Structures are given as structure tokens and as C-alpha cells.
Amino acid sequence: MDAEDADHVAEFAIVLHDDWQRRGLGRLLLCSLIDAAQAAGIERLAGTTLATNTPMLRLARRLGFGVSAVPGDWTLKRISSALPPASMRACGGLIAAGLVGNASTQPALTSP
Numbered sequence: 001m002d003a004e005d006a007d008h009v010a011e012f013a014i015v016l017h018d019d020w021q022r023r024g025l026g027r028l029l030l031c032s033l034i035d036a037a038q039a040a041g042i043e044r045l046a047g048t049t050l051a052t053n054t055p056m057l058r059l060a061r062r063l064g065f066g067v068s069a070v071p072g073d074w075t076l077k078r079i080s081s082a083l084p085p086a087s088m089r090a091c092g093g094l095i096a097a098g099l100v101g102n103a104s105t106q107p108a109l110t111s112p
Contacts, residue, residue: 008043014056026059034063038083046080053077 014029037045048070049056057067060079070076 008041010037010040010042010045012045012047014047021055026056027063030059030063034083042083044080044082046078048076048078051075051077 010033012030012033014026014033016025016029034045045065049060051074057077057079060067060081063081065079065081068078068080070078
């Protein structure tokens with residue numbers, strides 16, 4: 001990727017403590033990132049995850065991200081997506097329901 005392309009790509013990471021996993025928070029956070037990135041004019045989101053992180057790989061694919069190998073490291077996978085319009089549609093239900101993009105409408109989270 002050249003420097004001009006890099007101006008429109010955002011690298012992201014999501015980390016959830018084990019106690020908070022399997023509650024839909026990863027999807028909520030990733031959809032929020034997609035919404036914020038699009039609002040900022042970002043054209044592509046990219047991240048790296050462990051090849052064994054099946055839930056993240058499944059979520060990424062569901063939201064339209066491509067998954068590829070990281071050259072030279074079989075333990076990692078690269079996830080990447082061009083944002084508009086496909087990714088917005090993937091999060092559309094959460095956005096339309098007001099669960100993404102507006103902190104005042106976020107569901108209350110209680111400790112596990």
C-alpha cells in the first residue's frame with residue numbers, strides 16, 4: 001500500500017476480557033468503529049487477530065471483512081474491509097435501532 005492509500009485506512013483492535021465475551025459487545029464495538037470510520041472519511045478498516053480466534057473471524061466475515069493469512073506467521077489472520085456500502089448494511093440493524101453511534105442510547109452494561 002502506498003502512502004496515499006494509507007491515509008484512508010484505519011487499523012483497529014478490539015480486546016474484551018474473557019468475562020465480557022459472548023455478550024454481543026464485539027459486534028457492538030466493531031459496528032461503532034465502522035460507523036465512526038465512515039463518518040471520518042475512512043475507506044477501509046484493517047486488523048490482525050489470532051488464527052484461533054474463531055468468534056472474531058466469524059464476526060468479521062459476517063460484517064463483510066475478508067480474511068487472509070499473514071505472510072510468515074501462521075498464528076495470525078489479517079481482516080480487512082472496504083467500508084461503504086457493504087459494511088454499513090451489515091451493521092444497519094444496530095444503527096437503525098439506536099444501539100450504535102449514540103452513547104445516550106447504549107444499553108446499560110453490568111458486571112458479569
